[in-house]
Amino acid sequence: MLVPLLLAFLQEAEPEKASAPFGPLEVGIAADVLGLSFTEKELELMLPDVLERLREFEKLRAVPLANHVQPALLFAPLPAAMRASEREALEQPAAAGPPPERPANLEDLAYESIWTLNQLVTRKVVSCEELTRMFLARLKRLDATLHCVVTPLDERAMAQARKLDAEVAAGAAGSRGPLHGIPWVAKDLLAVKGTPTT
Numbered sequence: 195m196l197v198p199l200l201l202a203f204l205q206e207a208e209p210e211k212a213s214a215p216f217g218p219l220e221v222g223i224a225a226d227v228l229g230l231s232f233t234e235k236e237l238e239l240m241l242p243d244v245l246e247r248l249r250e251f252e253k254l255r256a257v258p259l260a261n262h263v264q265p266a267l268l269f270a271p272l273p274a275a276m277r278a279s280e281r282e283a284l285e286q287p288a289a290a291g292p293p294p295e296r297p298a299n300l301e302d303l304a305y306e307s308i309w310t311l312n313q314l315v316t317r318k319v320v321s322c323e324e325l326t327r328m329f330l331a332r333l334k335r336l337d338a339t340l341h342c343v344v345t346p347l348d349e350r351a352m353a354q355a356r357k358l359d360a361e362v363a364a365g366a367a368g369s370r371g372p373l374h375g376i377p378w379v380a381k382d383l384l385a386v387k388g389t390p391t392t
């Protein structure tokens with residue numbers, strides 16, 4: 195997280211010098227402006243990564259990008275050459291089958307599709323709180339082996355689940371989109387106020 199902040203400052207502060215060599219002093223100045231503090235040794239260790247990232251940014255800037263190109267936040271895996279009729283066929287919803295049922299063991303839902311989970315929550319077959327509790331227990335159990343959790347936010351997740359259950363009860367199920375009430379886990383690089391990140 196620190197390197198992107200430093201890079202943002204370094205590349206915007208003096209764009210004409212982006213390819214000019216600089217050292218730990220300049221990285222330290224950028225850190226000071228951002229309210230960060232590093233030892234000389236830390237700045238030395240950081241410098242190769244900062245320089246490599248700046249070279250990567252220069253390569254990206256060299257790629258011509260027209261205004262009609264969609265941002266990377268939109269994932270559309272359809273081939274660009276596909277005809278409109280083919281695209282429309284793919285965008286049609288699949289024929290609906292019977293509505294999903296509540297399994298005897300909620301953990302059976304761990305690998306179900308978002309559509310299935312959404313249907314269960316929307317139809318009040320499974321509550322957001324139940325789903326969240328199941329996924330948190332599963333995450334805790336698997337973390338003992340995988341060591342995949344940096345900062346568990348169980349209380350926050352349960353509070354959010356109760357809030358979403360209240361929305362579902364008030365008839366607002368799905369108003370936030372298909373993920374309404376579906377628990378999810380974020381990589382620790384996602385900045386959340388009041389939560390440490392790596």
